[in-house]
Amino acid sequence: MNIFKHKNKCEQKYTSYKNISNKKGKEKSSIKVFRKKNHHKDSLAEATNKNNDSNNDKNIRKISITMMFCFLIPIILIITLGIFSYKLASKAMYSKYEESSMSTVSSMQVSMNMMCSSISSKVIEVMLTDEFNSYYNSNDISSIKASEAASLSGKVNSNLSGVKASVDYISAYYLFAKEGSVLKTNIKSLPIGFYDSYLESEEANKFKDSKVTNAWVGKHILLDTNLGIDEDEYSLSYVQHFTSLKNSGFIIMDVQAAYIKELLSIMEFGGGTIKGLVVDDGVEILYKEEKDNKDNIISNEYKVDSPLLYNQDFFNESIESEGLKYVSIDDEKYLYVYTPVGKTGIMLFALIPETHIIAQIQGIGIVTIIMVIVACVISIGIGLAMAYGISSTLNHFCKHLVQVEQGDLTQVFSTNRKDEFKLLTNGMNNMLSGMRNLLTSVDKFSKKATGSAQDVSMATEDMKDSMCSISKMIDDIAQGVVAQAEDTTQCYESMTRLSCELEEINESTNIMSQKADETVSVIDKGKLIVKELNERTSVSVNNTKKLVLEISTIQGLVEEIGDILKIIQGIAEKTNLLSFNASIEAVRAGSSGRGFLVVAEEVNKLAKQSKEAGGKIKKIVTNITNATCQTVSSAKEMSKYIEEQSEALEDTNNVFGEINEYVIELVAALRKVQENMDNIVKDNKNMVDTIHSISAVSQEITASVEEVDATTLKQVASISSLTEDAENLLKEVKVLEESMGRFKV
Template sequence: MFNNKTIRAKLLIVSITLLLLPSLVIGTSAYFSSKKNLDTTGEKTLKNGVEMALQIIDALNQKVEDGSMTIEEAQEQARVYLIGPKKADGIREIKNTIDLGEHGYFNAFNEQGIDVVHYSDEGDNSWDVKDANGKLFVQEVIKKAQNGGGFTIYEWKLPSNPDKTGEKIVYSALDPNWGWVVAAGTYKMDFNAGANQVLVIVAATIAIATIIGIAVIIWFTNSLSKPLHLVTQHVNRLADGDLTVEPLHIKNKDEIGALANDFNVMAANMREIISTVEHSIQQVGDSSQNLSAISEETSASSQEIGSAIDEIASGTAKQAEDAELSNKKVAHLSTQIEMVKELNEKMTTQSQAANDASQSGLAQMTSLQIKSEEANELSHTVLEVMNRLSARVKEIESIMSVIHTISDQTNLLALNASIEAARAGEHGKGFAVVAEEVRKLAEQSSEATGDVRQTLTGIMNESEQALQAIEQSQLLSDEQTKAVSDTKYSFELIVDSIHEIISSINEVNQEVQVMATHKNEVLTSIEHIAAISQQSSASTEEITASMEEQLRAIATIAEAAEQLNEAGDELKQKISKLKIH
C-alpha cells in the first residue's frame, strides 16, 4: 500500500513519523520515569513516617518505665501525635506532622487486628475486613509487620467518589514495646499528581512542535515534488512517442536540476537518431523488394524440376525402406520362432517332469491315505479297549465295596463274640482268642480293601485321562484322514491339468515347425526385393541431393530478403508513431 503513494506523500509520512516518534518516546519515558520516582519517594515517606512513629513510641515508653507517666497517658499522646486529638463526637481530627499525601494518615492495630489508633474506628476489630477484591489486607499488614516490616497494596473506595476504587499503599512495622502494628498509608494517586502535570506539559510541547514541524515538512516536500512532477509529465509524453516535447526549464541546482538538463539532451538526440533511421529504412526497403522478386522466379523454376525428381526418389526410397523394414521384421520373427521352438521343447520336458512328479506324489498320497485309515481304525480299537477296561475297573470297585462291607460286619461279629466270651468267663477264653483273631483278620481285610480301592481309584483317574487323550487323538486322526483325502483329490486335478498342458504344447510345437518352413521362403523373396530397391534409391538420391542443394541456396536468399523487408516495415511502423516535426 505504501508503494502506491506519491513521493510527496511518502516524504510527508516518513518526516512526520520521524518527528512524532522521538517526541512520543521521550514524553512517555519522562512520564513513566517521573511516576516511578514519585512512587519511590512516596514509599520512602511512608516508611520514614512509620519509623519516626516507632521512635516516638519508644521515647514515650521510656517515660512510662521512668514512672513519669502512665502507659495510658503515653499511648494517648502517641495517638495525638500520629493522628490528632479526639473531638467530642469521638472522632479524631487528622493533623499529621508528616505529609503523607492528601488522603494519607497513620493508624495502628494490635496483633489480633483491633484498631488501637484510628481517626474514626478506634477500638473496632478489623481482622476480617476485605478490600474491593475480597483481600484480607489487615491480616497481610499485620503479617508483614511481624516479619520485619513491608508494604501492602489493596483496592479501597475513593473518598471523593465512593462508587469507584483506587490503589492504596500501606507500610507497616511492629513496635516491640506495646505490640502495636504501626501503619502509614495513602492512595497512589496522591504520589502521581506531579507525574500527571509532566504528562500535560509533554503533550502540549509535542503538539506545538508537531504543528511547526508539519509546516516545515510541507514546504520542503513541495520544493521537491513540483519539479519532479514536471519531469514526470515530460517523460510520459516522450514514452508515448511525442518527440516534439518542449525543453524543461527548472532552476534547481540539485540532482533534480541535473535530471532536467539530461532529459533535454536525451530528447534532442532521439529526434536526430530517428530522422536518420527513417531515411535508411526507405533505401533498405527498395533493395529488399528487388532481391525478393529475383529469388522467387529462380525458386519457382527449381522447384518444378525438383518436385518431379522427388516423386521418383520418394517412391524408390519408400520401396527400399519397406523392403528393408520387412526384411528386419521377418528376421526378427525368425529369431522369435526359434526362441518359441526352444521354449516349447523346454516346456514339454518340464511338463513331463511335472507329470512324473505328480504321478509319484499321487501314489504316495494313496499310500498315505491307506496308512492313515489303518491308524484311524487302530485308534478306534484302542478307544474301545480303554472303554471296556474302564468298565471292568468300575466292576472291581463295586466288588471291593462288597468286600469292605463284609469286613465291617465280620469285625462287628468278632466284637460281639468277644463280649459273649467275656460273659462266659473261663469257659469262653478259647472262644475269645478265636474272636480276637477273626477281628484282626477283618481289620487286615478292611485295610487291604482300602489299599486296593485307592489303587483302583488311581487306575480309574489315569484311565479317564488316557481315554480323553485317545479321544483327542481320534479327532486329530479323523482330521488327518480328511486332509489326506482332500490332498489326494488336489493331486488328481493337477495330473489332469498337466495332461492337458502337454497336449496343447505338442499342438503348438507342430504349428511352430510349419511357421519355420514358411519363414525361410518369405525371407529369401524379401532379400531379392530389397537389393533391387537399394540400387534404384542410390541413383535417385544422387540426383535429388544436387537439386536440394540448389533449392536450399535459393530459399536462403529469398528468406533473407523477406526478413529484411519485414524488418523494414516493422521499423517503419514504429517510427511512424513518433512525432519529430
C-alpha cells in the first residue's frame, strides 16, 4: 500500500508541473492573439450608425397616435370604475333586497304566530270551562241526565260559537268525542263511531303518541268527506286532542282561506313571486304574485300537480331555522326566504325570482353605462383636439429642421402658441445661433488639426518600425528560453519517474526484509512445535509399551482363568457321577430313600448348570484371548509407527534449523541492499530538487520574456492604433471640411 501511495504522489507532482507548462504556453498564444484585436472598430461603428438612422426613419410614429394611446388609459380606468361601481351597487342591492325580504317574512311570521297562538288559547279556554269538564271529562257520561247533558253540551256549543264570533278568521269548528254529543257548525251529521274511524285514520297517527296533544294541519279529508265540506273554504285547521280517564275527543278549528290569502297578500315582492305556507302534514298553500291590467300586484292561488317544496332537499334543511338561500326549481333560480311559524310545524316562505332582483339592478347598470360612454367621448374629444394642436406645431418645426439638416442654418423658428412650445421655439433659435458660431470655430480648428495629424502620423510610423524590430529580437530570445525550459522539463520528468521507480524498489526491499524477519520468527515457532511434537511422540511410545505389557499381563490372567475353568468342569463331572450313584442308592432304599432321591436330583441339576456355565465362560475366555492377541499386535504396530514418526520429526527439526540459517543470511544481505537503496533514493531526491529548481528558474525567465514580449506587442498595437487614429483623424478632418462646406452660416 505504501508503494502505491508514493507512486500516486509522484504522478500528481508530474501532472501539476505539466499543467503549469501548458498554462504558460496558452498565455503565450493569447499574447499573440492580442495583436489582432480592435481592427475594425471604426468600420463597425459607422455601419451601426447607418443602421440606426434607417431604423429611426422606419419606426417614426405620429404624436397624435401616441396621445390617443395615452388617453386610452384613463378611458380604460373609467370603464373599470364603471364596472366596479356596478358590481358594488349590485352586491349592495342584493344584500338590501335580501334583508328587506327577510324582514318582511319575519314580520309576517309574527302575525301568523299570533293568529295560531290566539286560536290555541281560545280552544284551551273552552276546555277549561266547567261545562266542558262536567260533560266531556265526566267519569260516566251515561249517568248524566238527558236534560242536564243537553244543557251542558249546549253551553259548550255556545262557548265555541262565542269563540268563532270573536275571532273573525275562524270559519268553522268541530268537536267529537268517544262519548258525548258532536258539536259543529255544519248542519250535516257525522256517522256513529266517527271518533274511532278518525282515530284509526292517517290524520290522527301523530296523536297516538301521548305527548302530542295538538297540531296544525292543512286538510282533514275524512271530516270533509263525511260532512261535504269544500276544501277551498279553509286553509288551516287547528286540532286539539283532549283525554280523560274514561273519555277522549278532538276539537278542530278551521281558518278561513280568504284570511290567509289576505294575510299573505300583505307581503309584496314583485311579479312572479311564489309565497305561502307549508304545513307539517305536507299540504302547501301557495299564492303567486301577478300584475293586473293596471300594473298592480295581486296574489292569486297557485296550484301545482306535485309538491313544490315539501320533501325537497333545501326545504328539509330549512325546517327548524329561518334564513334565505338561492335555489333552482324547474330550471329557474329563486331567492328562497323562509321562517318557521313558532312551534306550529308551519313554514312561511317566499320564492322570489332572481330575474325580478336583476331587473331592479339593470337601471343602475344603464345609468353607469351612459355615464361611462359620455366620459369616454369627452376624453376622446379632448385628446383629439390636443393631438391636432401639438401635431400641427411639430410639423411646422419639422419643415424647418429638414432645411437645417440639409445645411441651411439661417432658418428661424416661430409659433403662435403661448405654452412650452414657445420656449421650445426660442431654444431652437438660440441653438441654431450657437451652431453657427460653433461651425465657424470648427472650421478654423480643422485646418490646424490637419497639419498636426500629418506630423503625428509620420512619427508613429517610425516608432512602429522600431518596436517591430525589438519585438522580433524578443521573440528569438523567448524561443531559446522556451526550448531550454522544455528540455529541463523533460529531464525533470525522467528524474521524477526514476525517483518513483527507486522508491518503489526501496519499498519492495523493505517489504522483503520484513517478510524475511517474519519467516525467521515462523521458523522458530515451527522448531518449537516440532520439538514439542517429538516430546509428545516419545511419551506416546512409552505409553504404548506400557499398554503392551499390561495386555500381556491380562493374557496371562486369562490363561489362569482357563485353568480354573478346567477344574470347575472336573468338579461338575464328578458331581454328576455322584448324583447318579445317589439316585441308584435311593432306588434301592425304597420309600425311605425318597428324600435322598430329591437331593440327588437337585445335585444333578446343579452339576448340569455348572457345566453349562463353564461352557459359556470358556467361550468368553476364548473371545477375550483372541481380542487380547489382536490388541497386542495392533499396539506393537502402533509403537513401531510412532518410533518412525519420532525419527521423521527429528529430521524435520534439523531441516528447520538449516532454513533458519539461510534466512538469517538473506536478511543480512537484504539489509545491506536496503541501506544502499536509501542512499540512492536520497541522492536521487537531491538531483530531482536541483533539476526542479533549474526548471522553475527557466519558467520564470520564460514568463519574464513573455511578459516583455507582451508589453512590446501592446506598445506596437498602441502605436499601430495611434497611427490608424492619426490617419482616421486626417480623414475625419477632410470629411469635416466637406461637411462644413454644406452649411450656410
